[in-house]
Amino acid sequence: MSNIRPNVRGVDLDAQTRCRHYHGPTDIIAIKMKCCGEYYACKDCHEEQAGHAIVTWPKNEWSQRAILCGECGRELTIDEYLASNSHCPRCNAQFNPRCSNHYQFYFEMPAP
Numbered sequence: 242m243s244n245i246r247p248n249v250r251g252v253d254l255d256a257q258t259r260c261r262h263y264h265g266p267t268d269i270i271a272i273k274m275k276c277c278g279e280y281y282a283c284k285d286c287h288e289e290q291a292g293h294a295i296v297t298w299p300k301n302e303w304s305q306r307a308i309l310c311g312e313c314g315r316e317l318t319i320d321e322y323l324a325s326n327s328h329c330p331r332c333n334a335q336f337n338p339r340c341s342n343h344y345q346f347y348f349e350m351p352a353p
Contacts, residue, residue: 246314247273250290251282258282258311267337269311270322272347275302280309284346297349310334319348 249271251260258271260282271280274287276296281287287295298307303319310317312334321330327338344350 247271247280247309247316249280249282249309249311251286252289254282256311258309260286262286263337265337267327267335269334270336270340271309271311273305273307273309274347275299275307284343295346297345297347299349300351303348310336323348 249258251258251271253261255264257269259268262283262285271282273280274291274295275298276293277291279291281291284295298305298319303323305318306316307319308317308322309315310329310332312329313332315329315331317325317330325336327336328334329336
């Protein structure tokens with residue numbers, strides 16, 4: 242794995258991928274969008290900057306590295322991220338557990 246961090250897009254980003262929309266201490270992940278293959282800090286940053294609609298990651302592609310830890314730069318697969326209990330498996334940084342409220346915008350979720 243490369244030591245070079247992927248470029249992250251967003252509005253008013255800090256070094257750990259926090260943006261104007263989500264900037265709490267645990268808002269430190271970025272998500273590679275299925276639609277364009279670019280990392281964005283959040284869905285709202287994508288909406289403001291990308292010029293196209295978000296496409297969700299289908300379940301059969303959750304083995305793709307699509308989550309970036311803003312603390313250490315590790316790229317996690319979607320499966321790793323969803324099973325992480327809101328912590329980076331490399332550096333143990335805490336991720337915002339409330340991000341789960343937005344999974345349906347990024348990941349094809351089973352019907353309730």
